Amino acid sequence: MTTAPTRRERLRTATVTEIKEGARRLLRAGGPPAISLRAIARDMGMTAPAIYRYFPSLDALTAALAGDLYDEVRTTVEAARDAAGADPLAQLLDMARAFRRWAVTHPDEFTLIMGQPAGGTGASEAACADAGHPGARLGATFLRQLTVLWEGAPFGAPAGEALERSLAPLRSRHGEVPVEVGYLFLAAWTRLYGLVAMEVFDHLGWAVTDPEPLFEAELASLAEQLRSPTKIP
Amino acid sequence: MTTAPTRRERLRTATVTEIKEGARRLLRAGGPPAISLRAIARDMGMTAPAIYRYFPSLDALTAALAGDLYDEVRTTVEAARDAAGADPLAQLLDMARAFRRWAVTHPDEFTLIMGQPAGGTGASEAACADAGHPGARLGATFLRQLTVLWEGAPFGAPAGEALERSLAPLRSRHGEVPVEVGYLFLAAWTRLYGLVAMEVFDHLGWAVTDPEPLFEAELASLAEQLRSPTKIP
DNA sequence: TAGCGCAGTGAACAGCGTTCATCCGGCGAC
DNA sequence: GTCGCCGGATGAACGCTGTTCACTGCGCTA
Numbered sequence: 001m002t003t004a005p006t007r008r009e010r011l012r013t014a015t016v017t018e019i020k021e022g023a024r025r026l027l028r029a030g031g032p033p034a035i036s037l038r039a040i041a042r043d044m045g046m047t048a049p050a051i052y053r054y055f056p057s058l059d060a061l062t063a064a065l066a067g068d069l070y071d072e073v074r075t076t077v078e079a080a081r082d083a084a085g086a087d088p089l090a091q092l093l094d095m096a097r098a099f100r101r102w103a104v105t106h107p108d109e110f111t112l113i114m115g116q117p118a119g120g121t122g123a124s125e126a127a128c129a130d131a132g133h134p135g136a137r138l139g140a141t142f143l144r145q146l147t148v149l150w151e152g153a154p155f156g157a158p159a160g161e162a163l164e165r166s167l168a169p170l171r172s173r174h175g176e177v178p179v180e181v182g183y184l185f186l187a188a189w190t191r192l193y194g195l196v197a198m199e200v201f202d203h204l205g206w207a208v209t210d211p212e213p214l215f216e217a218e219l220a221s222l223a224e225q226l227r228s229p230t231k232i233p
Numbered sequence: 234m235t236t237a238p239t240r241r242e243r244l245r246t247a248t249v250t251e252i253k254e255g256a257r258r259l260l261r262a263g264g265p266p267a268i269s270l271r272a273i274a275r276d277m278g279m280t281a282p283a284i285y286r287y288f289p290s291l292d293a294l295t296a297a298l299a300g301d302l303y304d305e306v307r308t309t310v311e312a313a314r315d316a317a318g319a320d321p322l323a324q325l326l327d328m329a330r331a332f333r334r335w336a337v338t339h340p341d342e343f344t345l346i347m348g349q350p351a352g353g354t355g356a357s358e359a360a361c362a363d364a365g366h367p368g369a370r371l372g373a374t375f376l377r378q379l380t381v382l383w384e385g386a387p388f389g390a391p392a393g394e395a396l397e398r399s400l401a402p403l404r405s406r407h408g409e410v411p412v413e414v415g416y417l418f419l420a421a422w423t424r425l426y427g428l429v430a431m432e433v434f435d436h437l438g439w440a441v442t443d444p445e446p447l448f449e450a451e452l453a454s455l456a457e458q459l460r461s462p463t464k465i466p
Numbered sequence: 467t468a469g470c471g472c473a474g475t476g477a478a479c480a481g482c483g484t485t486c487a488t489c490c491g492g493c494g495a496c
Numbered sequence: 497g498t499c500g501c502c503g504g505a506t507g508a509a510c511g512c513t514g515t516t517c518a519c520t521g522c523g524c525t526a
Contacts, residue, residue, distance in 0.1 A: 008493085008503080015504090031349075036482065048483080050505050058483065116264075116348045116434050136439065158453060163446035170440035186440060186447055187454070193436075194427020201349050203426075206369065207403035207419060213396035214419055220391060221420070241472080241524080248473090269513065282515080283474050291514065468526090475520075482513065489506075496499080 016054050018044060023065050024109075032112045035062060066113045070134030073102050073113075074141055081145065088149040089226060093219055095145060096192055100215060103196045110200050114193065143174060143185050150181045155226050157183040188222055249287050251277060256298050260341045265348070268295060299346045303367030306335050306346075307374055314378065321382040322459060326452050328378060329425055333448060336429045343433050347426065376407060376418050383414045388459050390416040421455055 022040040037058055038048045055061040080098030084091040103110040113135070149155075157180035167182040177185075195218055198204045199211045208214060238246075255273040270291055271281045288294040313331030317324040336343040346368070382388075390413035400415040410418075428451055431437045432444045441447060 011504095037484090038482065047506060049485080049507085052484080053504060111349045114436075116344045139440075158450045160446060160450065162443075163450050166441050166443045166446045169442060173439070182440075183447070183450065186437070187451060190427040190431050190437075190451075191424050192427070193431055194423040194425070197430065198423050198426055203347075204419070204423075206406070207372075207415075208399050209402060210395075210399045213393060213399045214416070217391045217393065217396050217416065218420060218423075239524090244473095270515090271513065279473095280475060281513095282476085282517090285515080286473060470525085471523095473520105473522085475518105477517090477519105479516080480514095483511095485510080486508085487506105488508105490504085492501105492503095494499105494501085496497100 012054070019051060019054055019061065020065050020068060023061060027065070027108045027112060031108050032062070032115070035065075037061075062112065067134040069106075069109045069113050070138050072109075073099065074134065074138040076102050077138070077141060081141075088145065088152055089223060092142075092145050092149060092226075093223060095142065096219060096222075097215075099192065100196050100199075103200050107200045110196075114197060115201075139189065140174060142189060143177065143181070146185050146188070147177065147181050149226060150178060150184075153227070155180060155184065155228065184226070191218065191222065245287070252284060252287055252294065253298050253301060256294060257342075260298070260345060264341050265295070265345045268298075270294070295345065300367040302339075302342045302346050303371050305342075306332065307367065307371040309335050310371070310374060314374075321378065321385055322456060325375075325378050325382060325459075326456060328375065329452060329455075330448075332425065333429050333432075336433050340433045343429075347430060348434075372422065373407060375422060376410065376414070379418050379421070380410065380414050382459060383411060383417075386460070388413060388417065388461065417459070424451065424455065 019040055022043045023035050025043070026034045026036065026039055035058070037051050041048045041051055051061070055064065077095045077098050080094045081091045084094040103114075163183065164179050167179060167186075170182050170186070171177045171179070195211075195215060199215075204211050204214075252273055255276045256268050258276070259267045259269065259272055268291070270284050274281045274284055284294070288297065310328045310331050313327045314324045317327040336347075396416065397412050400412060400419075403415050403419070404410045404412070428444075428448060432448075437444050437447075
């Protein structure tokens with residue numbers, strides 16, 4: 001069992017959350033580059049070096065914030081799944097809708113976690129490698145739903161030895177995922193990501209008044225693909 | 234006719250390109266945040282304020298660089314189209330392959346133009362609005378190819394009055410594009426973007442050893458969709 | 467040849483992340 | 497009860513950033 005936190009520990013975690021709240025306020029106000037240690041400290045009535053008692057660097061702070069945001073969007077997605085009926089496909093579609101809704105209502109937060117890796121140092125690859133990372137947990141939620149769907153009504157996927165071999169990391173890391181599930185997870189996930197990212201990043205405004213019909217059409221196309229047991233050659 | 238450029242003008246354009254070359258060198262070395270006026274000026278043996286004679290701000294400089302990069306990737310894509318055979322579908326697939334190849338071999342450049350909008354000020358929406366922008370020209374190249382393909386062998390697209398209405402900006406801006414072409418352009422473009430962006434941003438390394446088989450499988454799926462004249466309900 | 471305009475400079479301002487020496491206050495040990 | 501330690505917090509400093517401003521030259525043109 002965990003012993004009761006001491007007074008010091010309580011104060012410490014309170015300060016940590018206050019720092020992250022300040023960071024998020026700045027994020028919402030001016031996007032990822034607006035997050036600055038000095039501004040956070042100013043809002044808290046502290047000085048910037050004090051934050052180094054809690055985070056080793058600004059990058060570490062934003063990484064921690066990104067972790068919280070991953071958890072938040074995952075919780076939202078899981079709530080949508082639980083609120084949907086018993087049909088796994090309907091659940092999956094509502095999960096996708098919840099993901100888009102969160103992204104559209106939290107554009108800056110989405111940009112922070114789903115935009116290019118912050119430092120450009122390949123940190124995200126290493127971060128997603130271990131299953132404990134919040135980002136990996138979000139992906140696993142979708143992957144699990146797709147697995148459930150496949151077990152109920154198997155769908156096809158393109159054959160190909162090269163494809164099958166390249167999927168090895170995904171399949172081994174999440175406990176013997178079938179090839180069809182692995183492929184369709186990545187296909188659906190990249191498709192969802194592209195659609196939502198282009199909407200949030202304003203790369204769609206020139207073509208479309210409201211992206212929602214396009215999103216729903218894509219969702220219908222995806223559902224069609226998941227319903228058909230035909231193997232795509 | 235245009236008169237011959239004076240000596241001043243020649244020097245000026247030479248300096249402008251030298252500045253942009255320096256910016257691109259920094260971009261390749263450390264990603265978008267590594268671009269700094271002072272570093273560029275240092276490399277050129279100048280002082281930072283001198284650059285303000287050529288660009289009103291750092292944002293304007295990066296925007297100009299982004300324009301060049303858009304032109305570069307568009308030229309690459311067009312070259313791939315011209316190098317492919319006469320089959321419009323084969324041409325389109327090779328265009329997509331060329332796009333991915335450019336992105337993978339120029340990750341920092343791709344990040345600059347396709348990542349989140351630079352200033353977060355919705356600049357990209359306004360930029361893509363007019364057809365003269367390099368980014369819009371890149372999109373138009375793909376849109377044109379899809380139009381050619383459709384005129385040769387019409388493909389279906391999901392019906393829906395809401396979808397049709399939301400596509401109005403795209404269809405009016407590019408001269409009476411059919412609804413099917415408009416929808417499938419956006420569907421294919423967001424799909425291609427999502428796949429390539431996730432690869433470049435290192436969001437795929439945990440799942441796949443080599444993203445190319447996945448890319449080829451997605452390309453085959455897209456080709457299948459473009460070949461079938463069936464209307465998706 | 468005189469003057470206008472443009473390229474370029476150096477200093478300065480405000481802000482940033484980060485490091486360092488220093489100080490204070492609460493907690494545990496003797 | 498007092499001492500010492502350790503964690504929280506500070507202010508100063510370094511080096512970097514974008515940007516502005518007054519100022520100096522040089523080249524072209526009239």
